[in-house]
Amino acid sequence: EIEMTQFPATLSVSPGEWATLSCRASQSIGRNLAWYQQTPGQAPRLLIFDASRRATGIPARFSGSGSGTEFTLTISSLQSDDLATYYCQQYNDWPRTFGQGTKVELK
Amino acid sequence: QVQLQQWGTGLLKPSETLSLVCAASGGSFSDHHWNWIRQTPGKGLEWIGEIDRAGDIKYNSYLASRVIISPDTSKNQFSLRVSSVTAADTGVYFCARGKAIESPIPGTLSWGPKRYYKYYIDVWGQGTTVTVSS
Numbered sequence: 583e584i585e586m587t588q589f590p591a592t593l594s595v596s597p598g599e600w601a602t603l604s605c606r607a608s609q610s611i612g613r614n615l616a617w618y619q620q621t622p623g624q625a626p627r628l629l630i631f632d633a634s635r636r637a638t639g640i641p642a643r644f645s646g647s648g649s650g651t652e653f654t655l656t657i658s659s660l661q662s663d664d665l666a667t668y669y670c671q672q673y674n675d676w677p678r679t680f681g682q683g684t685k686v687e688l689k
Numbered sequence: 690q691v692q693l694q695q696w697g698t699g700l701l702k703p704s705e706t707l708s709l710v711c712a713a714s715g716g717s718f719s720d721h722h723w724n725w726i727r728q729t730p731g732k733g734l735e736w737i738g739e740i741d742r743a744g745d746i747k748y749n750s751y752l753a754s755r756v757i758i759s760p761d762t763s764k765n766q767f768s769l770r771v772s773s774v775t776a777a778d779t780g781v782y783f784c785a786r787g788k789a790i791e792s793p794i795p796g797t798l799s800w801g802p803k804r805y806y807k808y809y810i811d812v813w814g815q816g817t818t819v820t821v822s823s
Contacts, residue, residue, distance in 0.1 A: 625813035678736035
């Protein structure tokens, strides 16, 4: 099973600042990584797939990068709507696995 | 615009069977994979299993002995049954669609004449809260 590790667990950011979230896979997954945003009581929402491709309707301030085992989600100019928990997930192999999440909160 | 609507039993006693159904609308059922995922306080987001385009089913091995995922292609639906539930099965259960993306030759960054596909989860159901309590 591929283990996904996210860090930090919590990220405190001021409005308008950049937020950088990291995700590491325990073995190479190519670019087969997705990022999701989840707010309380809601289902996760797809932000990024193929490590760096934005899903339909996702603002350009969200960007993804990386390949192999190291990945990053960057939120430029953080807005209040972006306060949420973010998860990475690999779809390179079975079982599909998720990271434990990074909670983005206001500083 | 594809939508997933799910429903099922929300309150169970230990040893009972959890049963959920997910209906897909607004898209082609046969072109995608169909997943069940749960979110529990103890383990976070966990993939339970999926049905692929050929109707083959994969399960997470740690749940496989208690889980059955079944398609009903005539209704664009698929279902989840988890038997012998315990308090550890308490959480929110989601159905989700897997969408195809063309992929390099497995294990490489190269592209060849044969096409390979990976399936990423792009649409989620609204979630069903399941509580197991005596």
